Amino acid sequence: MTDILDILDIEQPSASEVTRDSIIHGDKNKKKYVTAKTVRRPEGMHREVFALLYNDNKELPPLLPTDTGKGYKQNKAKLGMRKARKWVWAPFTNPARKDNAVFHHWKRAADEAKEYPFAQFNKQVSIPSYSESEYNQYLKSEDWSQAETDHLMDLCQRFDLRFIVIHDRWDRAAFRDRSIEDLKERYYNICGILSKVKTNPWSNTVTLVNGEKRVYHYDADHERKRKEQLKRLFERTQEQIDEEQMLIAELKKIEARKRERERKTQDLQKLISRADSGSNTLNTGNTNDVSNTPTNAANMSRRHDRKLHKKKLSSQQRPVRALEAVTVEWSGIKFPEARGTGVWLRSQRMKLPPGVGQRKTKAIEQELRLMSIDIAPTPTEAICKHFNELRSDLALALDLKNALASCEFELQALRHQYEALNPGKTLTIPPSICNTSTDVESKPVGEIIDVVGSPSAVNNTI
Amino acid sequence: MSGPNGMLYGGDEIGALVFDPGHHSLRVGYAQEDTPKADIPAVIGVGPATHIPDAEQKVPDGNVTQSGTKTGNELRHYIDVTELHVPRPNMEVQTYMKDGQIENWDLFEKMLDYCYTKVIRSPSEHHPALFTEAVWTTRPAREKLAELLFEKYQAPAFFLVKNAVLAAFANGKSTALVVDAGASQTSAVPVVDGYALVSAAVRSPVGGDHLAAQAKNMLNSMHIQMLPVYSIQSKEVIRERERARYTLKTLPAGLTPSWQQYMLKRQYEDFCHCIAQVSETAYDERTAAVVPGVHYEFPGGYHQDFGPERFKLTECLFEQSLGAPHLVCAAASACDADARPALWGSVVACGGVAALGGWLERLAKELASRAPSSHRLKTHAAPSPAERRFAAWIGGSILASIGSFQQMWISSQEYDEGGKGQLERKCP
Numbered sequence: 001m002t003d004i005l006d007i008l009d010i011e012q013p014s015a016s017e018v019t020r021d022s023i024i025h026g027d028k029n030k031k032k033y034v035t036a037k038t039v040r041r042p043e044g045m046h047r048e049v050f051a052l053l054y055n056d057n058k059e060l061p062p063l064l065p066t067d068t069g070k071g072y073k074q075n076k077a078k079l080g081m082r083k084a085r086k087w088v089w090a091p092f093t094n095p096a097r098k099d100n101a102v103f104h105h106w107k108r109a110a111d112e113a114k115e116y117p118f119a120q121f122n123k124q125v126s127i128p129s130y131s132e133s134e135y136n137q138y139l140k141s142e143d144w145s146q147a148e149t150d151h152l153m154d155l156c157q158r159f160d161l162r163f164i165v166i167h168d169r170w171d172r173a174a175f176r177d178r179s180i181e182d183l184k185e186r187y188y189n190i191c192g193i194l195s196k197v198k199t200n201p202w203s204n205t206v207t208l209v210n211g212e213k214r215v216y217h218y219d220a221d222h223e224r225k226r227k228e229q230l231k232r233l234f235e236r237t238q239e240q241i242d243e244e245q246m247l248i249a250e251l252k253k254i255e256a257r258k259r260e261r262e263r264k265t266q267d268l269q270k271l272i273s274r275a276d277s278g279s280n281t282l283n284t285g286n287t288n289d290v291s292n293t294p295t296n297a298a299n300m301s302r303r304h305d306r307k308l309h310k311k312k313l314s315s316q317q318r319p320v321r322a323l324e325a326v327t328v329e330w331s332g333i334k335f336p337e338a339r340g341t342g343v344w345l346r347s348q349r350m351k352l353p354p355g356v357g358q359r360k361t362k363a364i365e366q367e368l369r370l371m372s373i374d375i376a377p378t379p380t381e382a383i384c385k386h387f388n389e390l391r392s393d394l395a396l397a398l399d400l401k402n403a404l405a406s407c408e409f410e411l412q413a414l415r416h417q418y419e420a421l422n423p424g425k426t427l428t429i430p431p432s433i434c435n436t437s438t439d440v441e442s443k444p445v446g447e448i449i450d451v452v453g454s455p456s457a458v459n460n461t462i
Numbered sequence: 463m464s465g466p467n468g469m470l471y472g473g474d475e476i477g478a479l480v481f482d483p484g485h486h487s488l489r490v491g492y493a494q495e496d497t498p499k500a501d502i503p504a505v506i507g508v509g510p511a512t513h514i515p516d517a518e519q520k521v522p523d524g525n526v527t528q529s530g531t532k533t534g535n536e537l538r539h540y541i542d543v544t545e546l547h548v549p550r551p552n553m554e555v556q557t558y559m560k561d562g563q564i565e566n567w568d569l570f571e572k573m574l575d576y577c578y579t580k581v582i583r584s585p586s587e588h589h590p591a592l593f594t595e596a597v598w599t600t601r602p603a604r605e606k607l608a609e610l611l612f613e614k615y616q617a618p619a620f621f622l623v624k625n626a627v628l629a630a631f632a633n634g635k636s637t638a639l640v641v642d643a644g645a646s647q648t649s650a651v652p653v654v655d656g657y658a659l660v661s662a663a664v665r666s667p668v669g670g671d672h673l674a675a676q677a678k679n680m681l682n683s684m685h686i687q688m689l690p691v692y693s694i695q696s697k698e699v700i701r702e703r704e705r706a707r708y709t710l711k712t713l714p715a716g717l718t719p720s721w722q723q724y725m726l727k728r729q730y731e732d733f734c735h736c737i738a739q740v741s742e743t744a745y746d747e748r749t750a751a752v753v754p755g756v757h758y759e760f761p762g763g764y765h766q767d768f769g770p771e772r773f774k775l776t777e778c779l780f781e782q783s784l785g786a787p788h789l790v791c792a793a794a795s796a797c798d799a800d801a802r803p804a805l806w807g808s809v810v811a812c813g814g815v816a817a818l819g820g821w822l823e824r825l826a827k828e829l830a831s832r833a834p835s836s837h838r839l840k841t842h843a844a845p846s847p848a849e850r851r852f853a854a855w856i857g858g859s860i861l862a863s864i865g866s867f868q869q870m871w872i873s874s875q876e877y878d879e880g881g882k883g884q885l886e887r888k889c890p
């Protein structure tokens with residue numbers, strides 16, 4: 001900025017801003033270099049070369065270093081960007097005081113006298129007041145004398161309704177000891193009565209709702225009960241606390257176990273319902289298409305029976321939930337239908353969707369190998385379709401098998417638990433719900449799958 | 463006080479003085495400063511003025527205030543260490559404190575004279591005076607103090623605050639359970655919204671003085687002699703635990719027992735400050751033995767390492783029913799149930815003994831095992847030993863320089879009109 005002013009030869013206003021220059025040169029007016037006198041640049045001389053020439057004031061440079069000039073140390077350092085403003089030790093009065101006492105404090109000389117700023121923080125709670133006759137007319141109480149009431153109101157005023165402090169400073173020599181609840185009850189009672197008979201609305205105990213006075217009602221009995229409970233809570237012994245902790249931990253464990261069991265039941269329900277929906281359509285739909293071996297049908301019905309049994313078992317445990325938990329949801333494998341536009345390979349359709357896990361994929365491939373089916377057959381339209389359906393059914397079959405195994409395991413576990421808790425007794429599980437493990441294994445997988453197959457599998461023939 | 467944009471900052475200093483009279487020392491200084499200007503021992507040497515000090519001890523009579531008449535039994539009062547710690551014949555050491563409050567008003571006046579003339583060096587009429595007081599200070603003592611300040615010292619304004627409240631303020635709390643481990647006693651005082659709950663305050667006579675007495679017993683039983691430091695002319699450098707070799711000074715005759723005892727007590731205190739350490743859990747010989755010892759050299763030149771003794775010594779501060787943890791629990795349970803969670807949540811420790819190494823940690827640990835587990839427990843104390851010791855003074859310094867406090871002072875006008883009876887109302 002200064003440079004531009006210099007160039008344009010504009011007189012600078014005497015700077016109130018402190019700059020580095022004004023610190024170094026002090027208040028001394030900046031010496032203007034008289035450049036007018038200087039020789040003009042000779043024709044043909046390059047500007048750069050001319051600039052190298054010494055031309056300050058045309059004085060010779062000093063031969064010896066001198067220390068007479070003003071160095072840094074002679075100057076008063078100026079801190080901040082403005083000139084320091086004066087402070088004075090000035091008297092003031094505080095409107096928050098009733099006595100006009102004069103104190104002194106530092107203030108800027110330039111600041112005009114105004115009201116003491118901290119006076120605005122002088123806030124007081126307003127406490128109802130009553131005259132002698134008002135007291136006699138409205139506030140008489142069996143339990144409280146007027147002197148005691150006066151004392152209470154005085155303390156309320158002095159301690160701004162901090163009842164804990166009021167209780168602490170209660171004059172126990174003159175009056176009998178009272179609980180905080182007693183004090184609060186009396187105070188709010190008085191507020192209530194006075195706000196009805198007097199018009200002045202004070203403090204926070206009265207609010208106006210739709211032009212109607214609402215008086216804060218203090219429920220002393222409730223408060224007493226609450227405090228009693230709080231006290232008991234705080235005064236528990238370590239044993240009691242430990243016991244409670246132990247019980248809470250136990251409760252958590254039980255709940256966790258319950259949740260686990262429910263989860264398992266639900267999983268099972270899902271699978272059963274899936275299987276059921278499969279076989280239902282099978283029964284209602286084209287029965288003629290049912291697989292040709294009657295033994296299979298019998299097998300099927302037995303399996304179905306057994307499943308129903310299980311269902312009953314679980315529904316006995318949680319009758320309502322178990323019924324609700326039946327979600328009719330097909331979860332074999334859902335192959336995405338249409339691809340995006342454009343040309344695509346049909347083999348794409350045989351790719352298992354990403355939702356199918358690694359383990360399931362492996363297991364399906366294993367099953368396919370067992371049935372000696374190519375795991376990547378030539379994807380004609382028909383093969384594609386049937387191959388996908390086959391794998392979908394396989395997935396369901398695997399789920400069912402797993403569920404069965406876990407139910408079996410649980411059954412055995414429960415039996416062991418039962419026997420452990422009732423030593424000497426044995427739990428005989430009726431064979432109808434007991435999985436004679438040969439049952440599934442002996443059956444060729446293909447047959448089961450045929451029966452429990454998806455509706456589309458039934459309706460379609462190659 | 464107020465910023466450029468009309469913001470109002472909290473402070474407004476009016477040149478007030480803060481006095482914190484304690485059993486060990488009196489702290490005095492200007493409000494708004496962070497440490498007291500002076501920390502003066504709370505005892506005064508009273509001796510005959512006829513005594514002319516030895517040539518080498520002659521100091522300009524700066525710190526000596528004179529009283530009495532020129533004739534006959536003139537008495538001189540020796541205040542502050544430079545005067546007090548000089549051996550003088552027939553100088554008795556007296557204290558003006560008793561049971562946490564000022565008792566000997568004549569002596570205390572001498573102390574105030576000293577404060578105004580030698581520490582503050584400014585007329586008392588110019589400075590409002592804020593005094594701290596113990597929670598259980600009796601009404602006559604409070605009124606007497608107000609009377610003294612207004613009538614003798616012409617203070618423009620006066621105020622009294624409970625030291626527990628100020629210690630809480632110094633730690634940035636308005637609600638706290640303040641444990642003050644001072645020289646003559648340890649106390650626990652609940653403070654709610656800036657008001658001390660007087661009826662719930664508890665105290666025990668275990669403090670720094672007790673610790674010093676224990677140190678004396680311990681050294682006696684170890685057959686280590688604490689020679690008065692002023693009696694040693696010279697001493698030789700010796701090996702650890704070797705017999706001390708020193709020459710004694712010739713002392714003026716007629717040194718009083720009270721003065722000698724006072725000097726020895728200071729030495730035992732110094733010994734405590736140097737070596738005493740509080741173990742984190744109750745004293746256990748084996749764990750204490752693992753901690754490296756601390757070396758201490760006695761005035762006679764004898765020196766040795768102190769190991770487990772360091773921890774054993776301080777166990778007296780944590781006795782079952784007298785120690786600070788017990789006091790805190792007693793004070794808390796004397797409070798209303800509604801106030802307790804907040805109190806347990808901010809236990810504030812202050813006082814000189816709280817500056818002992820490990821003291822705060824031990825307190826926190828013991829409280830954790832005693833406090834009802836339904837409360838969140840938190841223990842606070844200023845980080846530096848000086849701030850702990852001066853907590854009450856610092857709180858006073860903060861309070862007296864807050865703008866909105868300036869309406870609280872009892873001014874001399876008010877005193878003239880209302881007398882000292884208003885003290886109970888104005889300084890709750």
Ligand SMILES: Nc1ncnc2c1ncn2[C@@H]1O[C@H](COP(=O)(O)OP(=O)(O)O)[C@@H](O)[C@H]1O
Pocket residue numbers: 483484485486487488643644645646669670671731734735812813814815817818819847851
């Ligand atoms: N750094 C310290 N370590 C241990 N104790 C100390 C320390 N400083 C002071 N003390 C002790 O604290 C006591 C003084 O505490 P203080 O709170 O000043 O008491 P009072 O308020 O009664 O004057 C003395 O007994 C002193 O020995």
Ligand SMILES: [Mg+2]
Pocket residue numbers: 484485625642644813854
């Ligand atoms: Mg103290």
